[in-house]
Amino acid sequence: MNIKSGSPPTRSKEGVDSKNTLIMKRLLMYQFAISCFIYGSAQVSLTSNKQLEKEIIQSGIVHSPLPPDFSRSAEAKGLQKKILYSEPVSTSDKDWKATGYGKLSKAGGKSLLLSYPASTGKRATGSPSDPDYAVYGNAGMTLEINGANWEKFNRIAFVINPMCDGARVVNINFNIENGDTPKKEGYNRQSGSHLINLNNKETNTCYLDLGEYQRDKIKRISFNVSIKGKDRTNGDTFNYFFDKIELQQIEDPEIISGWQPGNNRIVYSTTGYMLNDNKTAIVNVANHNSRFQLLDAQNNEILYNGQIKKDKTTIGEFDVADFSAFNQSGTFRLKAGDVTTEPFVIGANIWDNSLWRVLNYIFCQRCGYPVPGKHGTCHIDLCSKHDGKMISFAGGWHDAGDLSQQVLQTGDVTFALLEGYNKLKNKNELLARRMLEEAEWGLEFMLRNRYGDGFRASSVGLLIWQDGIFGTLDDITSVRVHNSAFDNFLFSAYEAFAAMSLKGHDPMLHEYLMRVAKEDFEFALKRHAEVGYGEFIHFYEHSYNTSESQYMATISWAASMLYKLTGDKYYAGKAVEYINYTLDCQRKEPLNDKDKTKGFFYRDKSKKVIVHYNHQSREQVYMQAMTLLCETQPQHADYSKWTESVRLYGDYLKGLMQYTAPYGMIASGVYHIDEAKDEVSFRHSHLFVDGSEKERYAEQLKKAVKLDEEHYLKRFPVSFGIFNGNTAVHLSTGKAAAICGNFLNDEQLLQIGREQLYWTVGKNPFGQSLIYGEGHNYPQMDTFSSGEMTGEMPVGIRALDDEDIPYWPQTNNATYKEVWVTSAGKWITLISEY
Numbered sequence: 001m002n003i004k005s006g007s008p009p010t011r012s013k014e015g016v017d018s019k020n021t022l023i024m025k026r027l028l029m030y031q032f033a034i035s036c037f038i039y040g041s042a043q044v045s046l047t048s049n050k051q052l053e054k055e056i057i058q059s060g061i062v063h064s065p066l067p068p069d070f071s072r073s074a075e076a077k078g079l080q081k082k083i084l085y086s087e088p089v090s091t092s093d094k095d096w097k098a099t100g101y102g103k104l105s106k107a108g109g110k111s112l113l114l115s116y117p118a119s120t121g122k123r124a125t126g127s128p129s130d131p132d133y134a135v136y137g138n139a140g141m142t143l144e145i146n147g148a149n150w151e152k153f154n155r156i157a158f159v160i161n162p163m164c165d166g167a168r169v170v171n172i173n174f175n176i177e178n179g180d181t182p183k184k185e186g187y188n189r190q191s192g193s194h195l196i197n198l199n200n201k202e203t204n205t206c207y208l209d210l211g212e213y214q215r216d217k218i219k220r221i222s223f224n225v226s227i228k229g230k231d232r233t234n235g236d237t238f239n240y241f242f243d244k245i246e247l248q249q250i251e252d253p254e255i256i257s258g259w260q261p262g263n264n265r266i267v268y269s270t271t272g273y274m275l276n277d278n279k280t281a282i283v284n285v286a287n288h289n290s291r292f293q294l295l296d297a298q299n300n301e302i303l304y305n306g307q308i309k310k311d312k313t314t315i316g317e318f319d320v321a322d323f324s325a326f327n328q329s330g331t332f333r334l335k336a337g338d339v340t341t342e343p344f345v346i347g348a349n350i351w352d353n354s355l356w357r358v359l360n361y362i363f364c365q366r367c368g369y370p371v372p373g374k375h376g377t378c379h380i381d382l383c384s385k386h387d388g389k390m391i392s393f394a395g396g397w398h399d400a401g402d403l404s405q406q407v408l409q410t411g412d413v414t415f416a417l418l419e420g421y422n423k424l425k426n427k428n429e430l431l432a433r434r435m436l437e438e439a440e441w442g443l444e445f446m447l448r449n450r451y452g453d454g455f456r457a458s459s460v461g462l463l464i465w466q467d468g469i470f471g472t473l474d475d476i477t478s479v480r481v482h483n484s485a486f487d488n489f490l491f492s493a494y495e496a497f498a499a500m501s502l503k504g505h506d507p508m509l510h511e512y513l514m515r516v517a518k519e520d521f522e523f524a525l526k527r528h529a530e531v532g533y534g535e536f537i538h539f540y541e542h543s544y545n546t547s548e549s550q551y552m553a554t555i556s557w558a559a560s561m562l563y564k565l566t567g568d569k570y571y572a573g574k575a576v577e578y579i580n581y582t583l584d585c586q587r588k589e590p591l592n593d594k595d596k597t598k599g600f601f602y603r604d605k606s607k608k609v610i611v612h613y614n615h616q617s618r619e620q621v622y623m624q625a626m627t628l629l630c631e632t633q634p635q636h637a638d639y640s641k642w643t644e645s646v647r648l649y650g651d652y653l654k655g656l657m658q659y660t661a662p663y664g665m666i667a668s669g670v671y672h673i674d675e676a677k678d679e680v681s682f683r684h685s686h687l688f689v690d691g692s693e694k695e696r697y698a699e700q701l702k703k704a705v706k707l708d709e710e711h712y713l714k715r716f717p718v719s720f721g722i723f724n725g726n727t728a729v730h731l732s733t734g735k736a737a738a739i740c741g742n743f744l745n746d747e748q749l750l751q752i753g754r755e756q757l758y759w760t761v762g763k764n765p766f767g768q769s770l771i772y773g774e775g776h777n778y779p780q781m782d783t784f785s786s787g788e789m790t791g792e793m794p795v796g797i798r799a800l801d802d803e804d805i806p807y808w809p810q811t812n813n814a815t816y817k818e819v820w821v822t823s824a825g826k827w828i829t830l831i832s833e834y
């Protein structure tokens, strides 16, 4: 929901709520669903996509998973590539050696069978800092290659047939390791690990493209899996049959890094483009004669003939097809030279299908709930303890590819779903209601983990399935609990927003939410009075990098949300009071660069370190706070200060766009050369560092754009550890741009927000959609607990090592390709601005 637009969401249109009307509403909802089923598109249409409509109905309106469509995936496309020559790799049980709990045997023909037990009988134990982030052990098999040169091959392929009784989610890692040879130009990696998602009891043809791996002296290859306990239906043994392991040289491999699309590629938004919007694609096609055509997808009739223009930008020279002038709804393809794209849509409302899919992904991540085809009721015997009490932590959504949980992340996603509901309830009621239902699932988890005295169960790192029986070996009671001012401020904002959103839908829950939102705000203020800013004590929680300016903006936003909910002037006063700190952290004097850049926020009033995010991002909260102040207190004496802040920040975002053009991904932003000298903020922003990060910080800035003697412009966030990938980062900044755009009525800022959506679904150098099942050419992702899911979204594209160029290999590993509910929440929250 656009938070500046008017009154709290209510259901007044449908009259006074009561128990009876609630029952009526539920009945109407299902009648509506059934009518879709009976009448199909003749009367009521769920979506313009008939296949998706059928799948939504067959899933019981996303109460079981939508089927993943492999046929449009990047891997399916990869399997079509021409194999120029190949060479077999041994599948003999004499050559391969079992590792860990694995056992190897010959299984008829040339098949090799790897088996391992589902249970080891021992408790899983992890590191002292994260004791329950643990597995029971590993099982695998290894083949020594003894230094063979594999440079004449660019792919390894294998046929895997898992026969794992009862296993609904099956996968295996493939690992490759080169010997210790000098680093050669053109290769990124000496070794790597690649997760392969498999269909159980089916023949799976799989591959890994090796282009980025140095392979002049291959040491060994291996397959391995972690033993993670048993979900409800699992049998006692996992079996994998391997056949036809083969080195291949394929034609036309995909690019792995850089800004230029691969040869003979047109990269474009594979979902499509919004009507009346800028519509561009980047072309790397031989012999296009400077022309491109827009074709009717049905009959290939040429509807628009345009000129391909050269665009020289800060990241290179590109051929760009601009068809903004074409403004008709429909389904089209682009053609340049001999290359024609898959069909895409131009329309007023092109994102609803993606919302169904992303909603499906969030549903599939439910914890403590039997997700059909995925898992049974999970993690009941996972608990927090506080003050002699215990709460089961089963609920909400598994955070990512693993089974970890962070309640604050659940809160972010719940807020996004409620925004989606408010935005869509009068436009696409069935989708809106289903989003509301999912939001209620998240909301329940937020509320259930309150201990009622300011303390909450907050997070756990987790990899295993548990047996659901209390008193057994796999019980966990170490879920983190804390009384954090920041958490309670943010939750109070979410609770207040939920109270407004649910007012007509569940009046008693509305009252309860109003009560706890006020309580949590007071718990937070009390803790804040005791300890002030800080207390980001849990390294693994994605609030660890919160700056003081973001913290104060969050207090103000929460207070404004409570003011909007209650009308109590007390909250209006708090909202004004706490934003002053944030206002003092904004850069108002221009840098010495050509554009006189300003408008970004520093972490604190010392103005030494600029706010950045490299994984989770809450960048949007600055503008949420400013615009909600303006909306709720338009007569206040400080009103012009708040609007000026929005204008300054909006101008800053506009200035960033030149650094990634002709793409629309918004750059990470301005960095100061001395930021690494600030030990505390640096440590909180960069996890798992190895001591080399200060030099690498300087190196990474050197590879970016120098603005003046002290400042650099980075396109991708500075990062060192594994927590990188920028989907949440650039979508949050896109959300901030859209908030500013809606507030200032500024089309250029709204356009910046939309470009983040286009980048995500394919207008990126790799031409890949980062939403599984949405558009075309989406890759398999790192989803080792729950299998491939329609709508899954990864942590995102990252920079290559210390470079400032995009890097997106086929290699499927964490965290960049790991699925993450945070990315899904960011997708929904940004679309809700339009």
Ligand SMILES: [Zn+2]
Residues within 6 Å of the ligand: 366, 367, 368, 378, 379, 394, 395, 398, 403
């Ligand atoms: Zn669970």
